[in-house]
Amino acid sequence: MSPADDPDLARALPVLAAVREAAPLVHCLTATVSMQLVADGLLAAGARPMMTETVVEAPVVTTVADALLINLGTLSTDAMDGIPATVAVAREQQRPWVLDPTAIGIAPVRTPLARRLIEQRPTAVRGNASEILALVGEAGGGRGADSTAAAESAAGAAAEVARLTGGAVAVSDAVDLVLDASREARLARGSALLPRVTGTGCLLGALTAACTAVWEDPFEAALAATTWMALAGERAASRATGPGSFRMHLLDALDEIGRRP
Amino acid sequence: MSPADDPDLARALPVLAAVREAAPLVHCLTATVSMQLVADGLLAAGARPMMTETVVEAPVVTTVADALLINLGTLSTDAMDGIPATVAVAREQQRPWVLDPTAIGIAPVRTPLARRLIEQRPTAVRGNASEILALVGEAGGGRGADSTAAAESAAGAAAEVARLTGGAVAVSDAVDLVLDASREARLARGSALLPRVTGTGCLLGALTAACTAVWEDPFEAALAATTWMALAGERAASRATGPGSFRMHLLDALDEIGRRP
Amino acid sequence: MSPADDPDLARALPVLAAVREAAPLVHCLTATVSMQLVADGLLAAGARPMMTETVVEAPVVTTVADALLINLGTLSTDAMDGIPATVAVAREQQRPWVLDPTAIGIAPVRTPLARRLIEQRPTAVRGNASEILALVGEAGGGRGADSTAAAESAAGAAAEVARLTGGAVAVSDAVDLVLDASREARLARGSALLPRVTGTGCLLGALTAACTAVWEDPFEAALAATTWMALAGERAASRATGPGSFRMHLLDALDEIGRRP
Numbered sequence: 084m085s086p087a088d089d090p091d092l093a094r095a096l097p098v099l100a101a102v103r104e105a106a107p108l109v110h111c112l113t114a115t116v117s118m119q120l121v122a123d124g125l126l127a128a129g130a131r132p133m134m135t136e137t138v139v140e141a142p143v144v145t146t147v148a149d150a151l152l153i154n155l156g157t158l159s160t161d162a163m164d165g166i167p168a169t170v171a172v173a174r175e176q177q178r179p180w181v182l183d184p185t186a187i188g189i190a191p192v193r194t195p196l197a198r199r200l201i202e203q204r205p206t207a208v209r210g211n212a213s214e215i216l217a218l219v220g221e222a223g224g225g226r227g228a229d230s231t232a233a234a235e236s237a238a239g240a241a242a243e244v245a246r247l248t249g250g251a252v253a254v255s256d257a258v259d260l261v262l263d264a265s266r267e268a269r270l271a272r273g274s275a276l277l278p279r280v281t282g283t284g285c286l287l288g289a290l291t292a293a294c295t296a297v298w299e300d301p302f303e304a305a306l307a308a309t310t311w312m313a314l315a316g317e318r319a320a321s322r323a324t325g326p327g328s329f330r331m332h333l334l335d336a337l338d339e340i341g342r343r344p
Numbered sequence: 345m346s347p348a349d350d351p352d353l354a355r356a357l358p359v360l361a362a363v364r365e366a367a368p369l370v371h372c373l374t375a376t377v378s379m380q381l382v383a384d385g386l387l388a389a390g391a392r393p394m395m396t397e398t399v400v401e402a403p404v405v406t407t408v409a410d411a412l413l414i415n416l417g418t419l420s421t422d423a424m425d426g427i428p429a430t431v432a433v434a435r436e437q438q439r440p441w442v443l444d445p446t447a448i449g450i451a452p453v454r455t456p457l458a459r460r461l462i463e464q465r466p467t468a469v470r471g472n473a474s475e476i477l478a479l480v481g482e483a484g485g486g487r488g489a490d491s492t493a494a495a496e497s498a499a500g501a502a503a504e505v506a507r508l509t510g511g512a513v514a515v516s517d518a519v520d521l522v523l524d525a526s527r528e529a530r531l532a533r534g535s536a537l538l539p540r541v542t543g544t545g546c547l548l549g550a551l552t553a554a555c556t557a558v559w560e561d562p563f564e565a566a567l568a569a570t571t572w573m574a575l576a577g578e579r580a581a582s583r584a585t586g587p588g589s590f591r592m593h594l595l596d597a598l599d600e601i602g603r604r605p
Numbered sequence: 606m607s608p609a610d611d612p613d614l615a616r617a618l619p620v621l622a623a624v625r626e627a628a629p630l631v632h633c634l635t636a637t638v639s640m641q642l643v644a645d646g647l648l649a650a651g652a653r654p655m656m657t658e659t660v661v662e663a664p665v666v667t668t669v670a671d672a673l674l675i676n677l678g679t680l681s682t683d684a685m686d687g688i689p690a691t692v693a694v695a696r697e698q699q700r701p702w703v704l705d706p707t708a709i710g711i712a713p714v715r716t717p718l719a720r721r722l723i724e725q726r727p728t729a730v731r732g733n734a735s736e737i738l739a740l741v742g743e744a745g746g747g748r749g750a751d752s753t754a755a756a757e758s759a760a761g762a763a764a765e766v767a768r769l770t771g772g773a774v775a776v777s778d779a780v781d782l783v784l785d786a787s788r789e790a791r792l793a794r795g796s797a798l799l800p801r802v803t804g805t806g807c808l809l810g811a812l813t814a815a816c817t818a819v820w821e822d823p824f825e826a827a828l829a830a831t832t833w834m835a836l837a838g839e840r841a842a843s844r845a846t847g848p849g850s851f852r853m854h855l856l857d858a859l860d861e862i863g864r865r866p
Binding site for chain 2: 160191328330
Binding site for chain 3: 447591
């Protein structure tokens, strides 16, 4: 569909165009398992990834990045050490940064770490309903990176997180929810194949960081990233014969959305 | 082929259906290089991956998993520390667990570690001939993750491992060998492209863990996983033009086998 | 194109054939984000990857490898510890080794490490212009793994590195530059999609290591690896609809170049 026929795309398009124009450098401390999809997805979207997580290098190299992504999935010892110092530098340098509290809940290090990071006022937070509920101390039935709770059940928790951070919060689900202190939007787009590929949620966190790098308003940036991923998922699903081919088409589609009908 | 025409598929099918029904959560401490294929393959098969390897988190999160995979490939310092404690918790909680002794032989940490883990009685062990030979202290000419020995040459070693663990042992090769204390099966299926994609052996270990999570008998679970991978490999090979496209089709085929002819 | 019609392919072909004949085992200490593409690419090319980076295992297992790749991207604590000891063993055993100084410049650990490694006389060095400039202490405007400098701007720095190491140096760009103390070649082949997939540069470093394992002359080995990747990129681009499908076709094409027109 062209923007004229798709109001969701029309709204997101200026942000997508700004990412493609600026090619922001996004420094990612992210889950090992999805590092490659995150990096390939950022490149497909027109942004540029950088991935270094040790405490001796990550804080230094983040000074040249345009945005920072902190994803807590498969949290290594290097990342545990590197994350707080790197966030501190991003804050000092007034870079936008995104928190993706992957798989928090019962995990004993990442869960309190995520709550402390909220105090560092991330520009945007992206997670599934279980993770957003766990951020404010509510149990949401999460096991691993999966969510057993619907986005709507985390609407109150998301609003509470937005109040604490002053930024945007995106809850990913069949109907995505994006909100900040004063606005909210719901998006019933995307594909059931998205959760059948490892790291699509992590990639959405990274795209959100890329959008915050080029767009002043965190709410519109987070909504544009969510829309970008959902529309790419729809296009990929129309071409895919299963989760393997969907993953490949998803990267092609991120490159195409808003540029080729 | 439909199950009616394929006795190997017919035998495996109840196990595949049980995985798809239960969507078991499989906690994987696995090689960095193949983490993504392992996670995507579990998702394609209908299971759910979880990947955390630090000693401060892995033992805790494994309490909510339905099965555990320990793969020794690219063994990081985090994994060295995390593996023994995580296996201990899985044993305590009576969760099935699978050992994949990747690339043991001359490597000085993983080799004795694999032998100690055998004493923890894994539900199933999966490896190539060189690795199974090395488990019982015999040299098999392995270099890296490759095997220079045929499965049959490790039949005696595999039987010895099964005697020590009381579980199943699968030796992967052109003709796969699966056995336990009283039964054995050989499977001359699969594709020569399987060893030309990184991590297909690791993924087979993870599928074996998923099958042990839903099927009481480790021998039938290991045989079903081996069959699932072999038939997916055949189907992918019929569509592929090389190792890159084979990898993509393999994930689609894992999703299809036994559901779509 | 057949070798008869493509002089670049004709020159590289004996080296490609030697890799396919010998199936060299390439031990890689490389960026986490591109590990899988590096391993899959080596397998597609007919070589065999091995990936272990801890100081307790990497130096031991490198004794059975035919060549070593050291890539400094996403340098983990394990890799920081493992690299110097592993290079020392490779040197002792007179194995060829390749240095890929990924993303050096402002990163405070990898930058001096890369300069110290130059003193260990790598058989070949592969990087982009910014990285080669940074190796000899010149600023080249690099941010992350990207280069903002053209290969030609690093011609002097590359010659200086070749003088220090006695080996070959390859600078990757739209026009690739390969040189040693007495020869140089330029290659205007490849595809604009290559830098849009994570790890294609890292994979070129690994292919260079595979070629040095089977070919005495480092200059011809490095030129052959650069040609192999560039021609595979051209073939993949002719089939791709975007960066996702390009990545898949690239692996198929590495397997095909010089074997199927």
